[in-house]
Amino acid sequence: MQPDPSPSLTASGLNLIAQGMTIFDHNLRLAVCNAPFQQMFDLPDALVTPGATFRETITHLAMRGEYGPIDDIDAFVQERVDQARNFEPHYMERTRANGRTISVEGSPLPQGGWVTVYTDISHTKAQEALLRARASELSEQVLEHTEALSATNRQLAATVTALEEAKRQLTQTEARTRLTTEMMPAHIAHVDRDGRYIFSNRKLNTVMPGRPADILGMSIADVLGDFAYGRIAPALTRAYQGEASVAEFTDNASARRIRGAFTPDGTGGVYILSMDITEETQARVALQQTRRRTLAAQMTSGLAHDFSNLLTIILGLQSKLARLPDLPDEAGGLIEGTLSATRRGGELLNAIADMTAGRAMRPAATEIATLLGDVQTLARSTLPADLTLKVAPCHFDGQFLLDPGMVKDSLLNLILNARDACGVQGQITLTASAVHDTWLEFTVTDSGPGFSPDALEHGCDPFFTTKGSEGSGLGLPMVYDMTKRAGGDLKLGNGDTGARVRLRLPLRPAPRISGALVLLVEDEPELRQHYRDMLTGLGNAVIEAAGVDEAIALTADLPDIRLVLSDVNLGSGSRTGVDLAQQLAGTLPVILMTSLAPSDPLYQMASQTAPVLRKPFLARDLTALLQTEAAA
Structure with a gap:
């Protein structure tokens, strides 16, 4: 061009x-x-x-x-x-x-x-x-x-x-330039040598919510605030010195992950391109965790197999030894101790297998208040009489896409850890809140002694434990692993009275359909017929497409489409269902379906872009992802 x-x-x-x-x-x-x-x-x-x-x-x-x-x-x-x-x-x-x-x-x-x-x-x-x-x-x-x-x-x-x-x-010329910059999904600006905006499109408060829209003539330090400006100041300084630079930071005002690119203009000013990379970061974190899991599985599978064989031999020999006549009196205790240690080794192997193999994420439309009530019911019976669990009231309207089983397991694990820290009395508090419409944050606090410096640094490392022989060191690592695979984060800290653990997951409202027009994107005619029947059986009208380009054209021509159900692999072109979901992000809810293994990078990318159904699935599996409501 x-x-x-x-x-x-x-x-x-x-x-x-x-x-x-x-x-x-x-x-x-x-x-x-x-x-x-x-x-x-x-x-x-x-x-x-x-x-x-x-x-x-x-x-x-x-x-x-x-x-x-x-x-x-x-x-x-x-x-x-x-x-x-x-x-x-x-x-x-x-x-x-x-x-x-x-x-x-x-x-x-x-x-x-x-x-x-x-x-x-x-x-x-x-x-x-x-x-x-x-x-x-x-x-x-x-x-x-x-x-x-x-x-x-x-x-x-x-x-x-x-x-x-x-x-x-x-x-x-100025109108064309401004129109072009306004169409970009990023904030584009130009600051002079004094750090004042001399050009800006109207995207700053979209990329970084809470900032003003009209910023011409204002100082970049005043517009961004002390925290954000402090994160980009080194990169901006290098740009003023003639060196193009990039900075990434998490904006504390909006909880968004921001990437800023700074380019010298040759006259003492700097051009700035800022983008919201929150979803990209979530996908990257999940993919990195999957790669770590794959490497861990490769390293431990052979060792676990050989170690399991050794434990089996030890169990057999100790059983034979216990049946021998005329053993000294002290031999019985030694044999029982050996058998107990061997059985504990087997349990440890099972825990390692669970952590390295895992299971596929199964997101479903979930009410947060109901989930917290279930956790409270499950945890209450495990706590001593003088140790109370307080679940703070939450204020969430509607349902959100979560894997409720994994979230419950994680919260129960955190509560049990808090119980072990508190002893026989004290209080554990569980809260859930939304962070700037970006994250769903669960916080577990207790009245115990809090985390030691070593625990704060190594608490999520496999096999690290402060419980001596009573702990496996795999509880928090498994919670950390699940959270990372979902695109979230886990932070350990200490509050005013004890330990504090914050678990963050992407905040995704569940799609709402009832008698809606659904766009089905599937390149195999037989499968398309099967899924069409499934959708119509749930009371929805269906329109079909075989590829991404056709699907995009239909969404542009038919504003009544309420939901998109798409295969990940579409043989009719080079673009995938993930590309379709990313292009429609923010405009239409998308559900992806695939037969790929959870360890496949494309599956991981899909799971961070939209809810994923593993093939084959039943109508009830699809229904679990949809929140239906009666027509008004």
């Missing part, structure tokens, strides 16, 4: 105009000027560079004597600045310190700021003076000078027409 030559052509055209021209924006900073403007006033390069302030220019001219003798330059400059802030259309003529006479004509722009044209009219003024002095004697020369003046006026009119055309082209 060829670059748009309009900006360079416009600049060349402006430089050919005899008049000087400037455009200042609504923050009194230079946006555009041409070469005759610099030549007319003999200005240094710094004052004709975009971003130079109106105050700097007026101060320079006043100190050089452009306006004649001035008693108080600061007051003079301030008066001019105040007039510029209350800008009105004007035309004036003034004689400069060098004796030349110029006309100054200014007009406001619709988007703020103004355009000014400077014309040297010394020759015209000389003609007018000559006409006045010799009008009675030189009528013939008067006519000639009048004709010359008319020609000058015609030239000036032609120049004004050219300036109007240049203004129109500049406005169109």
